[in-house]
Amino acid sequence: MTAAADSPVDTPLAEAFALGPFATNCYIVHLGHGAEGWLVDASFDPSPMIERVRRLELRISRILLTHAHGDHIAGLDDLRRAFPGVPVSGHQDERAFFDNPSLNLSIDFDPPVRTSPPDEYFKGGEELSLGTSRWKVIHTPGHSPGGVAFHCATARTAIVGDTLFAGSVGRSDFPTSDEGALRRSLRTLCALPDETRILPGHGPATTIGREKMFNPYVRKSL
Numbered sequence: 001m002t003a004a005a006d007s008p009v010d011t012p013l014a015e016a017f018a019l020g021p022f023a024t025n026c027y028i029v030h031l032g033h034g035a036e037g038w039l040v041d042a043s044f045d046p047s048p049m050i051e052r053v054r055r056l057e058l059r060i061s062r063i064l065l066t067h068a069h070g071d072h073i074a075g076l077d078d079l080r081r082a083f084p085g086v087p088v089s090g091h092q093d094e095r096a097f098f099d100n101p102s103l104n105l106s107i108d109f110d111p112p113v114r115t116s117p118p119d120e121y122f123k124g125g126e127e128l129s130l131g132t133s134r135w136k137v138i139h140t141p142g143h144s145p146g147g148v149a150f151h152c153a154t155a156r157t158a159i160v161g162d163t164l165f166a167g168s169v170g171r172s173d174f175p176t177s178d179e180g181a182l183r184r185s186l187r188t189l190c191a192l193p194d195e196t197r198i199l200p201g202h203g204p205a206t207t208i209g210r211e212k213m214f215n216p217y218v219r220k221s222l
Contacts, residue, residue, distance in 0.1 A: 008132070009132050009133055009154045010031050010130065010131035010132045010133045011133070011154070011155055012029050012030065012031055012130055012131070012133050012152065012155055012157075013029070013030055013031070013032065014027050014028070014029045014157060014159065014199055015027065015028045015029075015030075015052065016199065016205075017046070017048050017049050017052075018202075019043035019044055019045060019046060019048070019049075019075070020043040020044030020045065020071055020074065020075075021044065021071075022043070022071045022202065023202060023203075024041065024043035024044075024071045024072060024201060024202060025041070025199065025200060025201050025202055025203075026039070026040060026041040026042060026043050026046060026049060026072075026075075027039070027040040027041065027159055027199060028040075028049055028052060028053060028058070029130065029159070030056065030058050030130075031130065031131045031133075032056075033056050033057060033058075034056070034057045034058070034059075035058065035059065035131070036058070036059050036060075036061050036130060036131055037053065037056075037058035037059065037060050037061070037130075038060065038061065038062045038063070038064055038130060039053075039060060039062070039063045039064070039079055039083075039086075040063075040064045040065075040066065040150065040159050041064075041065060041066055041072045041073075041161070041201065042063065042065070042072065042073055042074065042075040042076040042078070042079050043071050043072060043074055043075055044071070044074045044075055045075060045078070046075035046078050046079055047078070049079075050078070050079070050082045053082075053083075060083045060086050061086065061130075062086065062087060062089060062128070063076070063079055063080075063083070063086055063087070063088045063089070064088075064089050064090075064128075064150060065088065065089065065090040065091075065118065065148075066147060066148055066149070066150075066159065066160070066161025066162070066201060067090075067091070067094065067143065067144040067146055067147040067148070067161050067162065068090055068091075068094040068097035068098055068103075068104055068144065068146065069097075069104055069105050069106075069144060069162070070101070070104045070105050070106030070109055070112070070113035071106075072161070072162075072201065073097075073098065073104065073113060073115050074106070074109075074113045074115070076088065076098075076115045076116070077115050077116060080116070087118075087119040087120055088116075088118040088119050088120070089118055089119070089120040089121070089122060090117075090118040090121060090122065090146065091121060091122045091123075091124070091139065091145075091146030091147070091148050092121035092122065092123060092146065093141070093145040093146035094144065094145060094146035095117065095121065097144075097146075098114070098115050098116065098117045098118070099114045099115065099116075099117070100114075101113060101114065103176060105174060122137050122139070122146075122148055123139070124137055124138060124139025124148065125137065125138075125139070128150070133152055133154060133155060134152065134153070134154070135150050135151060135152045136150070136151045136152075136153075137149075137150060138150075138151055138158075138188060138189070139185075140160065140161070140163040140185035140188060140189065141178060141181040141182075141185060142163065142170065142172055142177065142178050142179065142180075142181040142182025142183070142184070142185045142186075143161070143162045143163055143169075143170030143171060143172060143174075143177055143182055144162070144170075144174070144176060144177065145176055145178070145181075147161050147162065147163050147170075147185070148161065149161065149163065149189060151192060151196070153193075156193065156195050156196050156197055157196065157197045157199065158189065158192060158196055158197070158198055158199065158208075159199045160189060160198055160199065160200055160201070161200070161201045162200070162201040162202065163182070163185050163186070163189065164186060164189055164198055164200060164206075164211060164215075164218070165200045165201075165202060165203050165206075166198075166200065166203050166204050166205070166206035166210075166211070166215075167206075167211075167214065167215055168203075168215065168217060169182065169186060169215070169217040169218070170182065170201075182221075183220075183221040186217070186218055186221040186222075187221055187222060189208065190208060190211070190212055190218060190221075190222060192208050193208065194207065194208050194209030194212065195207060195208070195209060196208045198211065
């Protein structure tokens, strides 16, 4: 066995913050006090996340977006000001969403959401490193064209945005949604091990096994 194989793999922690009028789950994923961390999604007034990062003295290396609907990007410029120089990453299929309230579904917000675009774009299939942990970017279109999930096999965790919820799934009746694509994305997520912990964009955490057994929308898609 090689030395690399003997090396322990970091176990990331994921802390959830339900922010804004839609209780949008945003996450700090990190390796402990003073270590590296990521921010996942940026809803309205992300000051609780910012304060937590500073309390833990984390070194934020990435801001990741599960998708670019208004309630997931409204606080993006606040995070950029708090952590200057940290790259923001989203999916390439939502390049036009960030400064277009009609596409990001914030046209009826007061004010509508307009924010700077990401610095980098995913295609899906990329592997990201947080310490020695590895996270795969999984393209999960349907609720939105550029939805992505971030899956860490060793941590048995997937951050899935609005594709899958405890007992439900993301809406597929928006102008840029696709019900067929959503069903395919659900099948992709359900190919993950049953013990995989699902961290959704709204509501409580769940597991793949629980949703395969009890979620009627998932059961219809399998």
